[in-house]
Amino acid sequence: MNFTEKLNSAASKNNSLLCVGLDPYPELFPDAESILDFNRAIIDATADVVCAYKPNFAFYEACGAQGFTALKETVDYIPKDIPVIGDAKRGDIGNTVRAYARAIFDNFNFDAVTVSPYLGFDSIAPFIEYRNKGIFVLCRTSNAGSGDFQSLICTTNGTNLPLFEIVADKASQWNKYGNIGLVVGATYPEELKLIRDIHPDMLLLIPGVGAQGGDLEQAVRNGIDTFGRNIIINSSRQVIYASRGEDFATAARNAATELRDRINSFR
Numbered sequence: 190m191n192f193t194e195k196l197n198s199a200a201s202k203n204n205s206l207l208c209v210g211l212d213p214y215p216e217l218f219p220d221a222e223s224i225l226d227f228n229r230a231i232i233d234a235t236a237d238v239v240c241a242y243k244p245n246f247a248f249y250e251a252c253g254a255q256g257f258t259a260l261k262e263t264v265d266y267i268p269k270d271i272p273v274i275g276d277a278k279r280g281d282i283g284n285t286v287r288a289y290a291r292a293i294f295d296n297f298n299f300d301a302v303t304v305s306p307y308l309g310f311d312s313i314a315p316f317i318e319y320r321n322k323g324i325f326v327l328c329r330t331s332n333a334g335s336g337d338f339q340s341l342i343c344t345t346n347g348t349n350l351p352l353f354e355i356v357a358d359k360a361s362q363w364n365k366y367g368n369i370g371l372v373v374g375a376t377y378p379e380e381l382k383l384i385r386d387i388h389p390d391m392l393l394l395i396p397g398v399g400a401q402g403g404d405l406e407q408a409v410r411n412g413i414d415t416f417g418r419n420i421i422i423n424s425s426r427q428v429i430y431a432s433r434g435e436d437f438a439t440a441a442r443n444a445a446t447e448l449r450d451r452i453n454s455f456r
Contacts, residue, residue: 206418209242211243213249244276245276276302317369325370395412
């Protein structure tokens with residue numbers, strides 16, 4: 190089963206377009222909770238209301254060797270019928286990018302990865318060659334400074350377009366195996382709608398709801414395809430830190446369930 194099939198199966202089974210980001214801040218954990226114990230509790234509480242999980246590498250890297258161990262053990266713990274997206278934002282060339290691809294797909298066994306296209310096609314080609322895996326290309330990211338580059342008007346084939354639109358077009362051209370999607374932030378709903386209109390069949394990973402202030406209803410309505418799907422709405426802090434007390438897992442479940450149901454109400 191490839192990434193898209195696994196995602197669609199989980200989305201159908203759990204009636205969900207919600208992805209929970211597993212981004213651990215140990216200083217926010219209840220006492221005596223390790224990264225792995227915290228993640229396991231979140232997973233146990235939410236596995237029947239999500240379509241995917243998305244650990245962000247940075248939070249595990251910041252914890253050193255034990256963080257990498259916790260990351261691998263977390264991926265191994267997630268039920269096998271739920272896809273796991275490695276939020277790594279990798280992009281490099283030659284042997285380096287091939288090593289990144291092996292690490293993420295062969296060592297950590299992620300089902301999908303986020304990548305940066307700034308260095309061009311050869312910087313993400315080794316990821317794409319893993320045909321059963323998903324590759325999400327950073328396109329219009331949710332952060333406030335994204336416009337420094339992504340909104341710049343560039344000339345291509347005699348046409349002036351914002352850089353993020355060119356990235357989306359390139360990703361579509363590279364999508365020969367049907368395993369490429371785009372990262373488009375909920376904080377830019379008009380750009381999200383534009384990308385969906387131009388690329389009606391591409392899978393969109395949408396961060397930026399919740400703590401970053403993106404409007405959920407606009408994100409869903411502007412992102413879904415004609416069948417009411419083909420998006421993954423990611424939420425991290427809003428779910429996993431719904432409570433910082435001993436009831437954190439119950440609070441996470443309640444927050445995830447409410448968010449899933451709100452997403453479905455806008456489909």
